Amino acid sequence: MSHPGRALKRLRAMRGLKQAAVAEMLGVDQTTVSRWERGIGRPEGREAAALERLLAAPAGPGADRALKRLVSQAGEPVHLICDITHRLLAASPARVAEWTSPLDIHLGERLLRYASDEIRAAEARLPDQGWYEPVAPRLVFYTGANADPDLRIRPGWMSWERLRLEDGSLARLVTTVSWGEQPPPAGPAA
Structure with missing residues (x-):
């Protein structure tokens, strides 16, 4: 995945989520989400996999x-x-x-x-x-x-x-x- 910061920020705006809520979903602190959105650091391992699941387009039949x-x-x-x-x-x-x-x-x-x-x-x-x-x-x-x-x-x-x-x-x-x-x-x- 390219740097996820922009996509994460866009997703939060579209869904009306605060950084703290996203941090809780990903099992990280709000400061980490803020850094990622500013292009500082990258998620790795478990955090990268959790972020990918959050950002991924749904494959289910109901979406779009x-x-x-x-x-x-x-x-x-x-x-x-x-x-x-x-x-x-x-x-x-x-x-x-x-x-x-x-x-x-x-x-x-x-x-x-x-x-x-x-x-x-x-x-x-x-x-x-x-x-x-x-x-x-x-x-x-x-x-x-x-x-x-x-x-x-x-x-x-x-x-x-x-x-x-x-x-x-x-x-x-x-x-x-x-x-x-x-x-x-x-x-x-x-």
Whole structure:
């Protein structure tokens, strides 16, 4: 997880939580939460895992049903993941058609382990691209194939768009813009 301070502060604002309440949830003191929000220090071990659970987008069926339904019915290859944990929240039939294993096996699964080298590099550049600002840009970049036979990633242009879910957590809409080696689509590139 990149530095969680901004996400933690945003989550508190969205849910109307005080630092002391978050500190109690995480089993730390209020001063620690304050330091994290100011970018001083990072949670590690148990604290990092607890913070990730707090910030993670819910995978349950009740959270943002309409958005998940739209993604699940989209005609283009698209999927929705939690922006913090990379857990799969929904995928379109066109995306699932690229995979050799069924969707239900992967719902709630962390997908970063399937990433291509280019996707990992784009993930590492997110802070420099303004991804963690209040309004994140749409990022478009080229990815090569991955080496996994189950969740195959084909070479092509991909876009990432950050969305805020109703509970204040963040999700990422991942869309294949075009497959193959083509000139980049219009718009800012990562």
